[in-house]
Amino acid sequence: MDLIDRECAVCRQDDHVEVFDQPTGAIIGIGDIGYHHRIQLCRRCGFVFAAPVLTEKMIFSFYEKMSNYEQPQHRGQRPQPEIDQIHRYVQLISRRFPEGFRGKALDIGCATAYGLSLFKARGWDVLGLDPSARCVALSKQCYDVRVIQGFFDPAVLIPEKPFDLIVLCHVLEHLLHPDKMLDDLNGLLSENGRVYIEVPDLMKPYAQKCYFGFEHVNFFTPVTLTNLARAHGFAVDSLSTFDNGPQISPFYPVIGVTLSKSGKKSALNNDYADVLPVIEKFKSGSMRLMARLQALISGIIEQTPKGRLALWGAGIHTSQLLSETALGQTPLACIFDNDPKKRGSFLQGHPVESFTGNIEDVKKRIDAILISSEASENDIYQQIGHLEGHGIRIYRLYQEEKNNDNMEKCS
Numbered sequence: 171m172d173l174i175d176r177e178c179a180v181c182r183q184d185d186h187v188e189v190f191d192q193p194t195g196a197i198i199g200i201g202d203i204g205y206h207h208r209i210q211l212c213r214r215c216g217f218v219f220a221a222p223v224l225t226e227k228m229i230f231s232f233y234e235k236m237s238n239y240e241q242p243q244h245r246g247q248r249p250q251p252e253i254d255q256i257h258r259y260v261q262l263i264s265r266r267f268p269e270g271f272r273g274k275a276l277d278i279g280c281a282t283a284y285g286l287s288l289f290k291a292r293g294w295d296v297l298g299l300d301p302s303a304r305c306v307a308l309s310k311q312c313y314d315v316r317v318i319q320g321f322f323d324p325a326v327l328i329p330e331k332p333f334d335l336i337v338l339c340h341v342l343e344h345l346l347h348p349d350k351m352l353d354d355l356n357g358l359l360s361e362n363g364r365v366y367i368e369v370p371d372l373m374k375p376y377a378q379k380c381y382f383g384f385e386h387v388n389f390f391t392p393v394t395l396t397n398l399a400r401a402h403g404f405a406v407d408s409l410s411t412f413d414n415g416p417q418i419s420p421f422y423p424v425i426g427v428t429l430s431k432s433g434k435k436s437a438l439n440n441d442y443a444d445v446l447p448v449i450e451k452f453k454s455g456s457m458r459l460m461a462r463l464q465a466l467i468s469g470i471i472e473q474t475p476k477g478r479l480a481l482w483g484a485g486i487h488t489s490q491l492l493s494e495t496a497l498g499q500t501p502l503a504c505i506f507d508n509d510p511k512k513r514g515s516f517l518q519g520h521p522v523e524s525f526t527g528n529i530e531d532v533k534k535r536i537d538a539i540l541i542s543s544e545a546s547e548n549d550i551y552q553q554i555g556h557l558e559g560h561g562i563r564i565y566r567l568y569q570e571e572k573n574n575d576n577m578e579k580c581s
């Protein structure tokens with residue numbers, strides 16, 4: 171397997187220490203590759219990043235084949251918590267422009283373009299960019315917003331420039347070259363324009379098991395995100411952090427910044443001393459969590475006849491459990507997933523199926539289903555909890571964990 175090594179994308183130095191290793195093994199859509207997501211901390215600036223990582227080609231092909239950002243279960247409509255989050259950043263951005271200002275906005279990774287539709291309603295000229303053909307179609311159909319299908323390519327956007335606003339919401343943490351991206355944005359932005367960036371906040375790593383999932387290769391703090399902006403000709407003109415309680419998806423706390431052009435490169439601060447204890451705490455929490463999950467899973471395997479346990483969810487969390495717990499050596503009936511794109515695939519040799527809703531068919535070959543998703547556990551339980559009335563056991567791993575985490579957070 172080809173992996174790409176990386177140096178620090180913020181200070182460009184190659185002086186980092188490995189602080190975490192997340193075994194991931196097989197990834198649906200990529201294969202049984204025995205992957206480890208190895209997390210590095212830069213000694214010079216405190217930036218945290220994954221290295222070495224899968225090639226951009228592999229990651230992009232995964233997004234094209236398996237991305238679920240179009241949310242098939244919601245038919246293109248964003249769930250309410252996400253809509254609230256979008257209104258939050260639209261409000262935050264609006265404060266950076268004169269009252270009644272109408273400019274040109276670009277949203278990179280716009281999904282179904284709900285955010286852009288709000289600017290359009292205020293008279294802005296808007297353009298989206300998204301790799302998913304389905305998102306492009308839904309953006310047109312739901313909000314009449316033009317979206318170019320593809321990954322970021324400045325050559326495609328130069329004829330459309332300058333933009334008064336460029337939005338990068340939950341994009342920068344995915345890019346192998348976030349520094350290059352900021353240089354490109356500088357060239358696309360109007361002189362008085364703003365860039366809005368929203369990323370997870372590493373200072374508060376909430377979603378414990380999947381926090382260092384392979385899709386994220388950069389982990390920013392307020393300091394390192396500011397450093398990155400300053401190193402690429404931007405000034406941070408607002409920085410907010412949002413905790414996002416468990417009722418809001420994604421669960422984890424985020425940083426939102428608006429940037430304006432500064433025309434200069436400023437000196438960087440070093441966040442190393444503040445970041446290291448956060449990672450150490452995350453690591454010990456993660457080890458305690460794994461011990462609890464291991465014990466729960468071993469119990470489930472003991473209680474279920476061989477080959478009659480199914481998993482529900484073929485995402486990154488399942489990949490991690492298959493690689494870190496006894497599930498990896500357990501014969502499974504199958505792995506169910508709601509996403510029709512995953513049907514017919516295999517995850518570590520197990521077939522991925524869509525649930526037909528036929529209870530008799532399930533009862534013939536399955537005694538128990540383990541919900542193997544951290545983020546969607548409750549949604550999935552709502553969907554399949556009724557199977558318990560037909561004698562099929564449903565296991566939820568995090569029902570108790572979430573309560574414990576909240577108690578730790580509050581104390």
Ligand SMILES: [Zn+2]
Nearest residue numbers: 178181212215
């Ligand atoms: Zn660095």
